[in-house]
Amino acid sequence: MSELLTQIAECIEFGKINKVAPFPPQMKGQDGADELTARAIAEGVAVQDILTKGLMAGMEKVGIKFRENKIFVPQVLMSAKAMSTAMMHLKPFFASGEARQKGTFIIGTVLGDLHDIGKNLVAMMVEGNGYNVVDLGTDVPAAKFIAALEEYPGAVIGLSALLTTTMTNMDSITREIKKLKPETVVAIGGAPVNQEFCEKIGADYYSPDPQGVVEFLNRRIA
Amino acid sequence: MIKEFSFRFDELVLDLPLLEQSLGFGEGPLPEPIDEYLAEALAFAVDLPDIRCAYRLVDLDEPVHRSHKIVAEGIEFHVGHTVRHELKKSERLAFFICTAGAVISERSKALLLDGDPVLGYVYDLVGSFVAESAGDKMQEILLEQVSSSGEKITNRYSPGYCQWSVSEQHKLFSLFPDRCCGVSLTPSALMHPVKSISGVIGVGKEVKFREYRCAVCSSTDCVYRQIHQRSVMA
Numbered sequence: 382m383s384e385l386l387t388q389i390a391e392c393i394e395f396g397k398i399n400k401v402a403p404f405p406p407q408m409k410g411q412d413g414a415d416e417l418t419a420r421a422i423a424e425g426v427a428v429q430d431i432l433t434k435g436l437m438a439g440m441e442k443v444g445i446k447f448r449e450n451k452i453f454v455p456q457v458l459m460s461a462k463a464m465s466t467a468m469m470h471l472k473p474f475f476a477s478g479e480a481r482q483k484g485t486f487i488i489g490t491v492l493g494d495l496h497d498i499g500k501n502l503v504a505m506m507v508e509g510n511g512y513n514v515v516d517l518g519t520d521v522p523a524a525k526f527i528a529a530l531e532e533y534p535g536a537v538i539g540l541s542a543l544l545t546t547t548m549t550n551m552d553s554i555t556r557e558i559k560k561l562k563p564e565t566v567v568a569i570g571g572a573p574v575n576q577e578f579c580e581k582i583g584a585d586y587y588s589p590d591p592q593g594v595v596e597f598l599n600r601r602i603a
Numbered sequence: 604m605i606k607e608f609s610f611r612f613d614e615l616v617l618d619l620p621l622l623e624q625s626l627g628f629g630e631g632p633l634p635e636p637i638d639e640y641l642a643e644a645l646a647f648a649v650d651l652p653d654i655r656c657a658y659r660l661v662d663l664d665e666p667v668h669r670s671h672k673i674v675a676e677g678i679e680f681h682v683g684h685t686v687r688h689e690l691k692k693s694e695r696l697a698f699f700i701c702t703a704g705a706v707i708s709e710r711s712k713a714l715l716l717d718g719d720p721v722l723g724y725v726y727d728l729v730g731s732f733v734a735e736s737a738g739d740k741m742q743e744i745l746l747e748q749v750s751s752s753g754e755k756i757t758n759r760y761s762p763g764y765c766q767w768s769v770s771e772q773h774k775l776f777s778l779f780p781d782r783c784c785g786v787s788l789t790p791s792a793l794m795h796p797v798k799s800i801s802g803v804i805g806v807g808k809e810v811k812f813r814e815y816r817c818a819v820c821s822s823t824d825c826v827y828r829q830i831h832q833r834s835v836m837a
Contacts (some may be wrong), residue, residue: 405634406634406635452627453628455626458721462721494793495789500721546793547793
């Protein structure tokens with residue numbers, strides 16, 4: 382059983398989606414996350430174990446390797462694709478309560494900014510580590526974050542910006558969120574922001590990389 | 604006077620080895636299906652109808668070395684120490700806008716949102732390289748124009764890099780007519796189409812062109828530095 386979970390973790394780590402997928406070259410022709418997850422469920426492996434010891438274990442390695450510049454965006458996207466393929470098998474178990482996600486993370490690129498690759502990477506990494514992710518997209522005003530918080534009480538908010546001209550909108554959005562829902566945890570990220578800016582606007586956490594957000598969420602709410 | 608150009612893809616010189624390195628798979632051939640994705644995106648780029656560039660050569664209102672700012676056409680540009688230093692011997696400035704166009708920008712966006720994010724990322728990268736290559740081509744044309752009077756050009760510098768605030772892009776765009784080359788600017792200084800570049804090039808008899816422009820800049824998280832580092836590592 383643990384061998385199967387290890388194989389699933391490796392598929393996520395190296396981005397092996399399914400048997401027909403040619404990537405990665407060293408796993409060509411082998412079963413991928415799709416087949417192995419289906420097999421694990423059929424063999425009666427606890428769905429929570431598939432999530433935590435298979436999928437999440439693999440995604441954690443992806444996050445660490447990306448932080449250490451050992452892999453780059455395309456490899457992360459391949460891993461995310463393998464992850465989402467496997468997650469399709471687990472969706473019914475989340476609905477039934479047999480598998481549990483750790484919490485909800487609402488993410489969006491702030492008002493005025495249309496960059497989404499970095500935001501998507503964070504969303505994928507957080508989802509791959511066992512969280513329900515609500516992606517509000519780009520150019521997101523405070524009202525939309527607040528509306529999502531009404532729907533998902535207690536969720537953590539993630540704000541992304543790539544421009545010095547739009548990072549200032551993180552300030553107003555954080556203030557509006559904290560004004561209406563002071564208990565809300567707000568994490569920020571993006572090329573122009575740093576810890577000093579995070580403290581200045583009253584956000585709770587800044588991370589220069591997606592894995593940092595995962596580790597923060599694990600410490601804070603998991 | 605504004606000079607405007609449209610380029611065909613086959614007129615551009617893309618640095619393909621650097622493009623492949625930028626995908627991050629290290630030495631050797633790209634693995635499947637990334638090689639096919641890159642081939643698809645490059646084949647798509649061949650038919651791009653809207654690769655365009657424009658530049659405007661203007662005289663400086665005052666010499667760069669006498670001021671902490673750059674003043675041209677009555678507009679004060681606060682370009683930061685690095686860019687000002689590189690432009691200090693300029694006698695004229697060429698402000699420019701270049702774009703890979705809306706077609707590849709929208710194709711990349713659509714794939715990233717609803718299709719295949721990996722393929723979308725490859726299109727995004729190809730779009731960036733097309734915009735930069737169009738910038739290279741525009742720079743060649745500019746050099747040809749000014750070299751007849753014995754002038755040289757600097758590298759090109761863009762708002763958002765080398766500590767030049769991206770918000771200054773509004774000043775730069777005010778030197779061009781609305782939607783020049785089909786490029787517009789949002790209030791937050793984001794260019795549409797997104798695969799576009801803008802900036803300034805110094806022109807003069809004493810200016811220098813640097814083969815490695817990151818040497819003059821202290822930014823550590825800039826995309827140009829990351830690409831350069833990867834090419835050095837490969």
